[in-house]
Amino acid sequence: MKRFKLFFLICAVLLPVVEATAATGSTPRLNLILPRGIQRGQEHLLRFTGERLSEAEEVFLYEPGIDILELIPVDANNLDVKISVSENCRLGEHVAQVRTARGISDFRSFYVGPLPEVTEVEPNNSLDQPQAVELNVTLNGVITNEDIDIYKVVGAKGQRLSVEIEAMRLGYYFDPFIAVLDDQNFEIAVSDDSFLHRQDGVISLTIPDDGDYYVLVREASYGGNGDCRYRLHVGDFARPTAVYPAGGPPKQEISVQLIGDPGGPISKAISLSAPTGSYSGFTIEVGDRITPSLMPFRVSELLNHLELEPNGDFNQVAQPQPLPTAFNGIIGQPGDHDCFRFSAQQGEAFDVECYSRRIRSGLDPVINIFNAAGQHIVGDDDARRPDCYIRFSAPETGDFFIRVRDHLSRGQQDFVYRIEITRVEPSLAISIPRIDRYSQLRQQICVPQGNRFATLISAERANFGGELELIAEGLPDGITMQTRPMVANLNLVPVVFSAASDAPITGNLMDLKAKHTDPATNIVGGFALLADFALGEPNNSLYHTFTVNRLACAVTKALPYKIDLVRPSVPLVRDGSMNLKIVATRDEGFVAPIIVEFPFRPPGTGTNPQLVIEQGATEAYYAINANADAQLGKWPIYAIGNADVEGPVWAASSLSELEISEPYVTVEMNRSSCAQGEATTIYCKLIHRQPFEGEATAELLGIPPFIEIPSLKFTKDTPELIFNVTTSDKSPIGIHKGLFCQVTITQNGEPIVSTAARGELQINPPAPVAVIADAAATTPATPAAEPAKPKSRLEQVREAANKRRGQ
Numbered sequence: 017m018k019r020f021k022l023f024f025l026i027c028a029v030l031l032p033v034v035e036a037t038a039a040t041g042s043t044p045r046l047n048l049i050l051p052r053g054i055q056r057g058q059e060h061l062l063r064f065t066g067e068r069l070s071e072a073e074e075v076f077l078y079e080p081g082i083d084i085l086e087l088i089p090v091d092a093n094n095l096d097v098k099i100s101v102s103e104n105c106r107l108g109e110h111v112a113q114v115r116t117a118r119g120i121s122d123f124r125s126f127y128v129g130p131l132p133e134v135t136e137v138e139p140n141n142s143l144d145q146p147q148a149v150e151l152n153v154t155l156n157g158v159i160t161n162e163d164i165d166i167y168k169v170v171g172a173k174g175q176r177l178s179v180e181i182e183a184m185r186l187g188y189y190f191d192p193f194i195a196v197l198d199d200q201n202f203e204i205a206v207s208d209d210s211f212l213h214r215q216d217g218v219i220s221l222t223i224p225d226d227g228d229y230y231v232l233v234r235e236a237s238y239g240g241n242g243d244c245r246y247r248l249h250v251g252d253f254a255r256p257t258a259v260y261p262a263g264g265p266p267k268q269e270i271s272v273q274l275i276g277d278p279g280g281p282i283s284k285a286i287s288l289s290a291p292t293g294s295y296s297g298f299t300i301e302v303g304d305r306i307t308p309s310l311m312p313f314r315v316s317e318l319l320n321h322l323e324l325e326p327n328g329d330f331n332q333v334a335q336p337q338p339l340p341t342a343f344n345g346i347i348g349q350p351g352d353h354d355c356f357r358f359s360a361q362q363g364e365a366f367d368v369e370c371y372s373r374r375i376r377s378g379l380d381p382v383i384n385i386f387n388a389a390g391q392h393i394v395g396d397d398d399a400r401r402p403d404c405y406i407r408f409s410a411p412e413t414g415d416f417f418i419r420v421r422d423h424l425s426r427g428q429q430d431f432v433y434r435i436e437i438t439r440v441e442p443s444l445a446i447s448i449p450r451i452d453r454y455s456q457l458r459q460q461i462c463v464p465q466g467n468r469f470a471t472l473i474s475a476e477r478a479n480f481g482g483e484l485e486l487i488a489e490g491l492p493d494g495i496t497m498q499t500r501p502m503v504a505n506l507n508l509v510p511v512v513f514s515a516a517s518d519a520p521i522t523g524n525l526m527d528l529k530a531k532h533t534d535p536a537t538n539i540v541g542g543f544a545l546l547a548d549f550a551l552g553e554p555n556n557s558l559y560h561t562f563t564v565n566r567l568a569c570a571v572t573k574a575l576p577y578k579i580d581l582v583r584p585s586v587p588l589v590r591d592g593s594m595n596l597k598i599v600a601t602r603d604e605g606f607v608a609p610i611i612v613e614f615p616f617r618p619p620g621t622g623t624n625p626q627l628v629i630e631q632g633a634t635e636a637y638y639a640i641n642a643n644a645d646a647q648l649g650k651w652p653i654y655a656i657g658n659a660d661v662e663g664p665v666w667a668a669s670s671l672s673e674l675e676i677s678e679p680y681v682t683v684e685m686n687r688s689s690c691a692q693g694e695a696t697t698i699y700c701k702l703i704h705r706q707p708f709e710g711e712a713t714a715e716l717l718g719i720p721p722f723i724e725i726p727s728l729k730f731t732k733d734t735p736e737l738i739f740n741v742t743t744s745d746k747s748p749i750g751i752h753k754g755l756f757c758q759v760t761i762t763q764n765g766e767p768i769v770s771t772a773a774r775g776e777l778q779i780n781p782p783a784p785v786a787v788i789a790d791a792a793a794t795t796p797a798t799p800a801a802e803p804a805k806p807k808s809r810l811e812q813v814r815e816a817a818n819k820r821r822g823q
Contacts, residue, residue, distance in 0.1 A: 042661060052126060056107070058100075060098070070092045081105030107309060113460070142166060149169060151250060161241060166232050179196060181246055184215040194217045199229070220278050255307060256274035269285050292316060336359040339364075340366070380423040382395065385406065456547055465518075492524055496514050498671045512668055523568065543566065581598055581654060581655045587768065612629060614638055678706065684701040693747070712760060758772070
C-alpha cells in the first residue's frame with residue numbers, strides 16, 4: 017500500500033469540489049460529526065456540522081443501540097445532538113442523517129468503541145514532551161502538517177501491548193503511521209498499513225521489559241492538516257489479525273480460532289444473526305478486555321469443510337466433498353498449496369468464490385480446478401481484485417480438485433481463505449444511480465407538500481431475466497409511490513413520489529425491495545446505497561465507503577412552484593421526433609427560472625440534458641427523438657426541475673406515458689440528377705404502415721442552397737409523390753447525400769413527425785454552349801483546311817506520356 021505526499025493537496029482541492037457539486041440550496045447538508053467516536057454505555061453530546069441545519073426535526077440512525085435524546089440548534093450550520101448509547105451497541109462505524117423541514121442531509125458517520133475517550137493535549141511532539149496516558153483508552157487527536165503525536169504508557173514485562181488506529185476509516189484522506197518505541201527511542205514495532213484495517217495500522221506485541229513505552233502517530237509522509245483526525249486505541253486487549261474459519265452459517269454456534277495475537281491462538285464460540293451473504297463481525301472479549309474493533313466474518317448458509325494437512329498434493333486428498341460447500345484453509349508457509357476434492361455431475365454449473373482480501377486476509381489467492389486425472393480445466397487470479405471467481409461447468413461426471421495458493425508463493429499464519437462453491441442461483445439488488453459522481457445529491461426522497469419528487473431505481477440482476485416490480489414498506493404518512501414494472505431488458509425504472517397538500521412534515525427510513533413479477537420464482541432483492549467517504553490518489557481511488565440498506569424519505573415544506581409533463585396524445589415514431597410540453601404552475605410573485613431535466617429515456621431515444629423555463633414563463637417544450645431501432649411500447653416518463661427558493665429545490669411531474677411506435681408512412685426515394693440550372697423530379701413511393709386521418713405533409717429537407725423543392729400534401733390513399741426540383745446557375749455542383757424526406761401527420765391535434773426516407777440529389781455541370789459564327793459577315797473566305805494527317809503509334813504513346821507528366 018503506497019503513501020502519498022500530496023494527500024494534503026488532494027484534501028484541499030477535491031473536497032471543496034465535492035461540496036460545490038453536492039450543494040442543494042435549502043436542502044440540508046451534513047459534513048462532519050464531532051467527536052469522531054464515543055464510548056458505548058453512556059450519554060454523549062455530538063456536534064453535527066454542515067449547512068442549513070437550523071430547521072432540524074429528526075436524526076435518522078440505521079442501527080439499534082443509540083437513542084436520540086435531544087436536538088439543540090446552535091446556528092444555521094451547527095446542530096448539537098444529545099444521544100444515549102446502550103451497553104450492547106454494536107462496536108464500530110454508525111451513520112446518521114439529519115431531517116429538516118426542508119429535506120434530508122447526506123449521511124455521515126461516527127464510531128462507537130468500548131474504551132474511555134481521551135483528548136490529545138499539545139505539546140506532545142517529542143519523547144521529552146509526551147502525553148502520559150493509562151492503558152485501555154481511546155485517544156482522539158489531530159495531525160497537522162509535519163506533526164508528530166507521542167503518548168507515554170507504562171508497561172510490565174510479558175504484558176500485551178496493542179495499538180490500533182482509526183484514521184482513513186474516519187472518512188478523510190489521512191494515511192497514518194504508528195510505532196511503539198522504548199525509552200531509548202528505538203522502534204520495537206511499526207505499522208503503516210494493515211490487511212485487517214487497510215490504510216489504518218495495527219500493532220500488538222509482548223512487552224520485553226518493565227518501563228516506559230511511547231506510542232507515536234504521524235502522517236505516513238509527514239503531511240497533515242486540521243482535518244487529519246484519528247482515534248488511537250491503546251491497551252492490553254487482544255488483537256488477533258485473522259479468524260479461522262473465516263465464515264459460517266447464521267444463528268449457529270461456530271467454534272473459531274483467533275490468529276495473530278502475540279499471546280497465541282484464542283479459541284472462541286460465536287453465533288451471528290447477520291443476513292446471509294453479509295460481511296459481519298463479532299466482538300472479541302478475552303477476560304475483562306474488549307478489542308475495540310470487530311473481527312470480520314463472512315456469513316453464509318454453507319457448512320464449513322476445513323483443510324486437513326497434508327493436502328498439498330492431489331493424492332493426499334482422498335475424500336470428495338459434495339457440493340455446495342465452503343472450503344476453509346490457511347496458506348501458512350511460503351510455497352504452500354492447499355487442495356480439496358469435490359464431486360459434480362456433467363453439465364452442473366457452479367459459482368466458485370474465493371474470499372481472502374474481502375475478509376481482510378493478507379493472502380493474494382490464485383485458484384485452479386483440475387479433473388480427476390490432474391489435467392487443468394480452468395483457473396483465476398484477480399477476477400474480484402485481488403480475490404478470485406470462476407463460473408465452473410463440470411465437463412464430465414466425476415471428481416475434481418481445486419487448488420489454492422498465494423500469487424507470490426508467500427505464506428503466513430494468518431493467511432486465511434474461504435472458497436464457497438454454490439450452484440448458480442439468481443440474485444437481485446436495487447439502488448439509486450449516482451447523480452453526481454462523488455456526492456449523495458438526490459439520493460434521498462424529499463417530497464414537498466402538495467407536490468412530487470422522482471428518482472430512478474436501478475436493478476442488478478444475476479442469473480435470471482424478466483420484469484421486476486418495486487415494493488415500498490414504511491412510506492411516511494401522506495406519501496404515495498407511482499411506478500411501473502421494470503421491463504426485462506432494462507435495469508432502470510422511474511419512480512414518482514407524491515405528497516398530499518396536508519401531509520404532515522415527517523419522515524423515516526423505508527424498506528424498498530424489488531421482486532420478480534412471476535411469483536413462482538420467489539426472487540426478491542433489497543436496497544443498498546453506497547456513499548464515498550474517503551477518496552485520494554491515484555485517480556480519486558476509494559479508500560473508505562459505507563453502505564446503507566434503507567432509503568431515507570420525508571415530506572418537506574411546500575414549494576412555490578410545480579411542474580407537469582403533458583401526456584402526448586400521439587406516439588413518437590421510429591426515426592421521428594416530438595416536443596414534450598412542460599407546464600409550470602407558480603405561486604403569485606414567484607418568477608425564478610426553472611431548470612428541467614428528463615432523466616428516463618426509453619431505449620433508442622435521445623434528448624438534451626436539460627432545458628430552462630425562463631423567468632416568469634409557464635411552459636416550455638422538451639425536444640425528444642427516436643432512432644430507427646427505438647424499442648416499441650408504452651413507456652413511463654417524467655420530468656424533474658429545480659428552482660432557486662433560497663437555494664435550488666426539486667419538484668417532479670407525475671408519471672406520464674410515451675408511446676413509441678412504427679412510423680405511419682415510410683418512403684422509397686429514387687435518386688435523381690440534373691444539370692445546374694435545369695429542373696428535375698424526385699419520385700417517392702409511399703409505404704403506408706398505419707392509417708391516419710386527414711392530409712399529411714411531406715417535405716424534402718437537407719436541400720443545398722439555391723435549389724427549390726416545394727412540399728407536398730398526401731392522404732392515407734396516396735400511392736406516390738413526385739417532388740419538382742428547380743435549380744439555378746448558383747446551385748452547388750456535386751452529389752448531395754444529406755437529402756431526407758420529413759413527413760408530418762397531425763392526429764388528435766398534435767403532429768407526428770418522422771424521417772421517412774433519405775436520398776441523394778446530383779447536380780452536374782451545365783452542358784457546353786455551341787457558338788456559331790456568321791462567316792460571311794465577319795471573315796473573308798479561306799481555303800478549306802486539309803484533313804489532319806493521322807498520328808503514328810509512337811506519337812500517340814509519347815503524347816499520352818506527356819499528359820501523364822502534366823506537359
